[in-house]
Amino acid sequence: MTDTTLDLGPQTRIVARLAEAVTDERLEDGTPCPQYAVRNMLGHLLGLAVAFRDAGRKDLGVTTDTDPGAVLPDIGPGWREELPKVLDELAEVWRDPAAWTGTTRAGGVDLPGEVAGAVVTDELVIHGWDLARATGQPYEPDPAALEATHTSLLAAAEDPDRGDGIFGPVVPVPSDAPLLDRTVGLSGRDPEWTRPA
Numbered sequence: 001m002t003d004t005t006l007d008l009g010p011q012t013r014i015v016a017r018l019a020e021a022v023t024d025e026r027l028e029d030g031t032p033c034p035q036y037a038v039r040n041m042l043g044h045l046l047g048l049a050v051a052f053r054d055a056g057r058k059d060l061g062v063t064t065d066t067d068p069g070a071v072l073p074d075i076g077p078g079w080r081e082e083l084p085k086v087l088d089e090l091a092e093v094w095r096d097p098a099a100w101t102g103t104t105r106a107g108g109v110d111l112p113g114e115v116a117g118a119v120v121t122d123e124l125v126i127h128g129w130d131l132a133r134a135t136g137q138p139y140e141p142d143p144a145a146l147e148a149t150h151t152s153l154l155a156a157a158e159d160p161d162r163g164d165g166i167f168g169p170v171v172p173v174p175s176d177a178p179l180l181d182r183t184v185g186l187s188g189r190d191p192e193w194t195r196p197a
Helices: 009-020 038-057 079-093 113-135 143-158 179-186
Strands: 103-106 109-112
Touching: 009 038, 009 079, 009 113, 009 143, 038 079, 038 103, 038 113, 103 113, 109 113, 113 143, 113 179, 143 179
Parallel strands: none
Antiparallel strands: 103 109
């Protein structure tokens, strides 16, 4: 077991609780991702949970080969049952140290297992914030997942080969701001974003 492993369970449970509280009336609301309404964010979370579950299993195929930007994600009628189930499966798969080793694939990109684990952690933390902000819910991510995401996004932002980091151009945030705000800024989001009234 390497020191890069992380239990994703606490963060997947937080995301599942946020999703459970989303009312049907909020599904068309905007999110901090300009191209996504809440329903698209939920669809993206569902798709990435499936893709990274299978990536952790090294079960490569359609779910791990599909470019997430190829189509606008959306939800189907059974999403309220499906999303928490898949999030639980995702966390369970990544509890196995083998998920963090070797090579796998996600989004059509081959990458080391530990990098895939870091990427899905980033996705869960940042999109959890997106969903919470878009639906007016409080958000306290899992501290270990938040710390790992901050470390990952900071490294990406400082890498001259990456240019704009992982999610987009960094939004400057004061160095004494809370860790969540600094992490959100590194993801290319404004920590002050609020949903329109």
